[in-house]
Amino acid sequence: MVALQALPRVPRSSDRVVAGVAGGWADRWGVEPTVVRAAIGLLTLAGGIGAVLYGVAALASAPAARNNPERLRRATNHRRHLAIACGTGAILVAARAMGLWPGDGIMFPAAAAAVGTAAAWMHGVVPKATSSNAWLPRFVQIVAGVTLLGAGVISLANRTGGLANVGTSTSAIAVVVGGLAMFGAPAFGRVLRSLDDERAMRIREDERASVAAHLHDSVLQSLVLMQRSDDPRRMASLARRQERELRAWLYDTQLVGEPASLHAAIEALAIEIETDHDVRVEAVVVGDQPLDAESRALVAAIREALVNAARHADVDQVDVFVEADDTELTGFVRDTGCGFDRAQIPADRRGISDSIVARVQRAGGTAVLTSKPGAGTEVELRVPRRAS
Amino acid sequence: MTVRVVLVEDHALFRAGVRAELADPSLVGDGVPRVQIVGEAASVEDGVAVIRSLAPDVVLLDVHLPGGGGHAVISALRDDALPTRFLALSVSDAAEDVIAVVRAGARGYVTKTISAIELIDAIERVAEGDAVFSPRLAGFVLDAFSGDLPAPADPELDQLTSREQEVLRLIARGYAYKEVAARLHLSVKTIETHVSAVLRKLQLSSRHQLTAWANERRLI
Numbered sequence: 001m002v003a004l005q006a007l008p009r010v011p012r013s014s015d016r017v018v019a020g021v022a023g024g025w026a027d028r029w030g031v032e033p034t035v036v037r038a039a040i041g042l043l044t045l046a047g048g049i050g051a052v053l054y055g056v057a058a059l060a061s062a063p064a065a066r067n068n069p070e071r072l073r074r075a076t077n078h079r080r081h082l083a084i085a086c087g088t089g090a091i092l093v094a095a096r097a098m099g100l101w102p103g104d105g106i107m108f109p110a111a112a113a114a115v116g117t118a119a120a121w122m123h124g125v126v127p128k129a130t131s132s133n134a135w136l137p138r139f140v141q142i143v144a145g146v147t148l149l150g151a152g153v154i155s156l157a158n159r160t161g162g163l164a165n166v167g168t169s170t171s172a173i174a175v176v177v178g179g180l181a182m183f184g185a186p187a188f189g190r191v192l193r194s195l196d197d198e199r200a201m202r203i204r205e206d207e208r209a210s211v212a213a214h215l216h217d218s219v220l221q222s223l224v225l226m227q228r229s230d231d232p233r234r235m236a237s238l239a240r241r242q243e244r245e246l247r248a249w250l251y252d253t254q255l256v257g258e259p260a261s262l263h264a265a266i267e268a269l270a271i272e273i274e275t276d277h278d279v280r281v282e283a284v285v286v287g288d289q290p291l292d293a294e295s296r297a298l299v300a301a302i303r304e305a306l307v308n309a310a311r312h313a314d315v316d317q318v319d320v321f322v323e324a325d326d327t328e329l330t331g332f333v334r335d336t337g338c339g340f341d342r343a344q345i346p347a348d349r350r351g352i353s354d355s356i357v358a359r360v361q362r363a364g365g366t367a368v369l370t371s372k373p374g375a376g377t378e379v380e381l382r383v384p385r386r387a388s
Numbered sequence: 389m390t391v392r393v394v395l396v397e398d399h400a401l402f403r404a405g406v407r408a409e410l411a412d413p414s415l416v417g418d419g420v421p422r423v424q425i426v427g428e429a430a431s432v433e434d435g436v437a438v439i440r441s442l443a444p445d446v447v448l449l450d451v452h453l454p455g456g457g458g459h460a461v462i463s464a465l466r467d468d469a470l471p472t473r474f475l476a477l478s479v480s481d482a483a484e485d486v487i488a489v490v491r492a493g494a495r496g497y498v499t500k501t502i503s504a505i506e507l508i509d510a511i512e513r514v515a516e517g518d519a520v521f522s523p524r525l526a527g528f529v530l531d532a533f534s535g536d537l538p539a540p541a542d543p544e545l546d547q548l549t550s551r552e553q554e555v556l557r558l559i560a561r562g563y564a565y566k567e568v569a570a571r572l573h574l575s576v577k578t579i580e581t582h583v584s585a586v587l588r589k590l591q592l593s594s595r596h597q598l599t600a601w602a603n604e605r606r607l608i
Contacts, residue, residue, distance in 0.1 A: 240501075243479060250482075280501060284527035284560045287534060319523060319562025325534070332561045378561070 009062040017185055021058045031080045034121035034186050038114040039088040041182070045110050046092055047100025085115075106156065113152030113179060120145025121186045153179035218245055237278055244271050262295045262329070263288040266322050269303055273318075277310035280317040287324035294383045297363035298322070298329050304355035305333035305379040313337025313377060329365075329383045336376040342369065356381075390420055391515045394427040394444040396435035396461060397477070398453055402500070403428055406448070409504035423511050432456045436464045443470050445515045449494065451478035451485050459492035466493070475514045477502075483528045491591050496520025518580045519587040526559040529590055545593045548586060555582045 013023025013033070022040055026033035043050030092111070095101060120142050157175045222242040226235045248267060259265040263285045270281040289295060302320060309318045315337035322331045345352070352369060356379065360367040365383030393410075397403050410423050427442045429435040432455035439447055439461070449458040462474055476489040476497040486497050495514045498507065499522055510520045521529070533548050548556070558568045565583075569576045 247479075247482075282499075282501075282523055282562065284523045286527050286530045286560070321523070321527070321557070321561040323530070323557070323560075334562045336562075 009060060010057070011062040012058075012064045016064075017189065018054075019058050019061075020064055021054055021061055024061055024064075025057065029080050029084070031084060032118070032121065035081050035084055035118045037186075038118040038182075039084055042088060042111055042114040043091060043095075045102060045107060046095040047098075049091060049095060049100065081118075085118075109152040109154075109156040111152070113149050113156065113182065116145045116148030116150070116152060117182045118145070120149065149179065149182070214249065218242065218249075233278055237274060240280065241271055241275055244274075259291065261288050261290055262299070262322065262324055265291055265295070265299045266302070266320065269299060269306070270320065273303070273306045273310060277307065279310040279315065281306065281320060282317055283320040283322070285322045285324075289324045289329075289385075292386075294363050294365075294385060295324070295329055297359055297365070298331050298381055298383050301356045301360050301367065301379075301381050302331050302333055304352075304359075305381075308352070309333060309335040309337065309377065312340070315376075324385075326385065328385055329381075331381040331383075332378060333381075334376065334378040339371045339373045339375050339377050341373055342371065391423045391446055391511055392426045392442070392444045393423055393446050393448060393511060394429070394435075394439055394442055394472075395425055395448045396429045396438075396453065396458070397448070397450040398430045399450075400430070403430075406507075410508065412504060423508050430454070432460045432464070435461045439465060439470065439472060440468060444472055446511050447472055447474045448477045448511070449474050449489065451476055451489050451497075457485065458489040458494070462489070462492040462494060473514050473517065475510060475520060477507075483531065486525060486528060487532060487590070490525070490587070493591065495587065496522070497525040498522045499524055513580075519583045521556070521559050521583055521586070523560045523562055526556040529586060530556050530560065532590075545589050548589065552582050552586050555579060556586060559583075 010021075010024045010028050012020035013027060016023055017037060022036040023033045026036045029036075040050040040054050043053065092107070096107075101107065153175060156179075219242060222238055226238050229235050229238065244267070259268050266283050266285050270283040273279065273281050291299075302322070306318055306320065309315065313335040315335045317335075319334045320332065321334075322329070342352075356369070357367045360381050360383060363383050365381065367382075368380045369377070370380070371377035395403055395406060397406075407425050407428075410425060411421070426444055427438045429438045430453075432453050435447075435449075435453070447461070449461060451458045453461070458474075458476055458478075465472070474489075474494040476486060476494040477500060478486070478497070479500050490497055495517070496510065496519050498510050498520060502510070502522070513520050529548075530553065554572065555568055558571060559565075563571065565576050565579045568574075569579045572579075
């Protein structure tokens with residue numbers, strides 16, 4: 001494994017036939033993947049050298065970079081194609097000398113088939129819409145490649161057919177299917193890739209349509225409402241509500257329907273209070289957790305405190321601060337309004353004692369209310385988190 | 389002394405609003421305006437040019453700007469050695485954008501819903517070199533510095549002291565510096581020292597949590 005770590009970590013390609021190793025090296029070298037694949041296939045016939053190389057390269061490879069399917073292919077360099085061909089040829093000569101050789105009768109047709117495949121696919125058959133006057137050399141190249149491939153496959157079939165009085169038909173079929181696969185795999189890969197591109201395009205269009213629909217239903221409607229409104233306070237509250245909704249939508253905070261987390265619940269509550277009571281709610285939330293019995297109790301108590309502040313404190317703004325850590329949930333609702341003396345509250349007004357204090361106590365927590373006439377009010381809520 | 393301010397903000401309506409509010413005669417003390425807008429710009433490029441030529445005391449800087457965002461303005465001027473200080477001003481944006489501007493060197497962050505009088509206070513405080521933490525920024529910072537890490541690279545920088553946390557929590561609850569000071573039986577100067585220390589930590593901390601935290605949010 002030490003030797004493996006010395007090898008460069010070449011990322012595998014998402015344009016793959018087996019594991020994307022050949023594609024990865026083709027990208028790195030700036031050659032057609034088919035050329036690398038043909039070389040590996042041919043070397044595999046010679047005593048399995050190709051398979052061993054492939055295995056080593058696969059172990060040393062890095063995972064494919066998934067997030068850029070439309071990666072730029074490096075410009076292909078024909079000298080490098082030639083270099084790979086020469087390298088493969090050299091290894092084959094060495095293999096032949098060492099006896100790693102299934103026989104000239106198999107290897108020569110196989111080499112012809114490999115060279116044919118590589119030649120036919122070097123530029124790809126699904127052409128990009130580029131200048132059309134380059135079609136003739138490409139056509140010649142493809143015809144030459146296919147001819148070479150066909151000759152190789154036929155002579156291989158001939159050879160194996162001659163050998164085999166045992167299971168002639170199966171080996172012939174295997175050779176033909178193998179030849180077709182060699183020829184067809186890159187085309188298939190390209191078709192798949194263009195399908196992928198098409199799908200990505202469709203997703204983008206859907207996305208754009210849904211953005212447009214959302215903006216129409218939300219921002220545009222609010223703007224129309226604001227144009228028709230004469231009351232500056234109402235305009236401000238519309239604008240603020242729209243701003244919050246838009247931000248929640250942009251940053252994917254869940255506001256639609258039942259909020260799923262404490263943070264989302266507090267944001268939703270702030271919007272609700274702002275809309276219903278014409279007061280600004282500055283909500284700051286630190287940490288988050290899924291809504292459970294304790295956090296629901298906290299949110300309900302905060303709602304009551306906010307409503308009290310909005311109704312009685314005579315202020316433009318109320319601050320809410322909620323913090324969730326591992327051991328407890330804390331919530332603060334603060335206004336700098338008129339304040340009050342709790343002793344003066346009639347005993348039949350149950351808002352504070354029932355909706356705030358008792359509710360938090362049922363959840364195992366405490367509520368402390370601090371208020372001085374003229375100096376504002378702060379409600380402090382603490383609920384321990386159940387050990388989970 | 390009048391603080392000279394440049395406003396970098398891409399919404400013309402908002403610029404006009406700030407200009408009108410800061411010029412409100414009821415906020416002028418002793419006949420000398422406390423704050424004066426000497427220049428405006430609507431993009432990163434214009435902002436950099438205007439700030440270079442005017443060298444204002446304070447720049448009110450929008451977090452989101454065409455051409456790279458508020459932090460790009462601060463970064464572009466880093467080598468100019470101007471006496472200028474930056475105050476980020478924005479609708480309450482996503483945390484990572486705000487943190488990026490503050491980490492680039494802004495002395496604080498206030499939301500656009502701030503009242504004119506609070507904005508003038510904030511501008512003067514920034515001009516004197518103090519840090520300005522709105523409740524929302526305090527919340528962002530508490531969030532960014534929370535969570536357990538095995539061993540911070542530099543504990544001096546990568547953690548908040550309990551007193552600093554206490555101060556930030558009170559700011560997040562909506563307390564003004566004066567009220568924080570009264571509540572903790574400290575002087576306003578001491579509170580300013582704590583807040584400046586937090587700002588320094590935010591800007592210098594190597595804490596990988598800050599980056600991880602911001603990245604995590606950006607992915608949403």
